[in-house]
Amino acid sequence: MxxxxxxxxxxYLPERVLSNAELAKKVDTSDEWIVQRTGIQQxxxxxxxxxxxxxxxxxxxxxxxxxxxxxxxxxxxxxxxSTPDNTFPATAVAVQNALGMTHGxxxxxxxxxxxxxxALTTADSLLRTGAGKRALVIGAETFSRIxxxxxxxxxxxxxxxxxxxxxxxxxxxxxxxxxGVLTTHLRSDGRHKQKLxxxxxxxxxxxxxxxxxxxREVFKHAVGMIxxxxxxxxxxxxxxxxxxxxxxxxxxxxRIIDASAQKLHIAPQKVVLTVDRHGNTSAASIPLxxxxxVNDGRxxxxxxxxxxxxxxxxxxxxxxxxx
Ligand code: UT7
Numbered sequence: 001m002x003x004x005x006x007x008x009x010x011x012y013l014p015e016r017v018l019s020n021a022e023l024a025k026k027v028d029t030s031d032e033w034i035v036q037r038t039g040i041q042q043x044x045x046x047x048x049x050x051x052x053x054x055x056x057x058x059x060x061x062x063x064x065x066x067x068x069x070x071x072x073x074x075x076x077x078x079x080x081x082s083t084p085d086n087t088f089p090a091t092a093v094a095v096q097n098a099l100g101m102t103h104g105x106x107x108x109x110x111x112x113x114x115x116x117x118x119a120l121t122t123a124d125s126l127l128r129t130g131a132g133k134r135a136l137v138i139g140a141e142t143f144s145r146i147x148x149x150x151x152x153x154x155x156x157x158x159x160x161x162x163x164x165x166x167x168x169x170x171x172x173x174x175x176x177x178x179x180g181v182l183t184t185h186l187r188s189d190g191r192h193k194q195k196l197x198x199x200x201x202x203x204x205x206x207x208x209x210x211x212x213x214x215x216r217e218v219f220k221h222a223v224g225m226i227x228x229x230x231x232x233x234x235x236x237x238x239x240x241x242x243x244x245x246x247x248x249x250x251x252x253x254x255r256i257i258d259a260s261a262q263k264l265h266i267a268p269q270k271v272v273l274t275v276d277r278h279g280n281t282s283a284a285s286i287p288l289x290x291x292x293x294v295n296d297g298r299x300x301x302x303x304x305x306x307x308x309x310x311x312x313x314x315x316x317x318x319x320x321x322x323x
Pocket of ligand 1: 196217219222
């Protein structure tokens with residue numbers, strides 16, 4: 001059977017680092033509160049004139065380099081973002097253009113913090129139907145542009161960044177020993193759409209709007225939803241918390257990650273954590289974390305890697321893949 005195998009990954013973080021101490025000068029917060037409640041110590045913030053596409057292009061170039069392939073061999077770009085450069089065209093076509101590609105297809109996908117899992121699933125499905133041979137799956141965000149910098153309940157949580165993976169359709173045996181994406185599970189429940197949203201948009205207010213969140217409500221649902229889709233991934237493959245090598249969750253809050261891992265009996269040393277340095281970069285957080293763990297030598301070819309995310313909508317999902 002055809003599987004979507006990861007050929008490489010890469011990421012990019014804006015130069016500017018914003019510490020908790022600096023934030024405490026702007027809003028009524030403290031390093032102690034932020035670290036204790038979220039695990040976040042710092043986040044990166046895009047420079048003036050630095051757009052989501054700029055971060056995405058750098059992450060895509062790093063992923064192509066890591067994969068050792070040329071952009072001309074890519075025929076699909078799926079870019080997950082909730083902070084596109086413009087309402088349209090898709091930020092993905094800016095990436096396509098910057099990579100010098102005039103063939104194939106490029107489009108954006110929006111599932112907020114779950115965006116990378118949704119994009120990976122979409123690209124995997126298209127590759128497996130023969131719609132393309134190689135895909136770039138990108139998560140890229142500039143959430144700093146949609147934050148209300150006077151709201152301490154949200155502005156301390158998010159950061160900017162981008163990550164990307166290159167997938168290739170490869171013939172595999174059809175067993176759990178295969179490399180590539182083994183299973184994906186997507187969910188959403190629009191009853192919760194007002195718990196984490198942006199209070200503007202082209203059709204409603206003709207403004208961009210700011211992020212609004214009932215943090216405690218999101219927190220309350222997160223662990224249960226995450227656990228459900230991971231249980232689905234294990235049931236679909238026969239794998240388990242014992243057999244996975246790495247758990248790379250969406251990086252929103254260390255407490256949510258710790259509680260999810262604990263509930264699923266995933267050993268703490270298997271958990272890849274970047275929320276302390278990156279904050280919550282929404283759709284970019286998983287490919288950023290993958291990139292960190294690949295670059296420092298933790299994730300190696302053949303490793304079984306479990307991904308999950310939960311975010312606005314609510315949307316949530318999991319993916320299990322062999323690197
Ligand atoms: O990416 C996916 C979506 N996002 C998430 O997964 C985020 C989910 N939610 C969370 O991570 C947590 O709910 C937060 C980190 C946002 C908040 O933590 P919490 O433990 O749920 O705190 P809380 O909202 O219950 O607030 C506790 C107190 C409140 O004061 P009172 O009412 O007890 O006097 C807040 O006003 O902490 C106060 N507070 C702050 N204090 C200092 C809220 N934000 C801050 C802040 N600094 N930045």
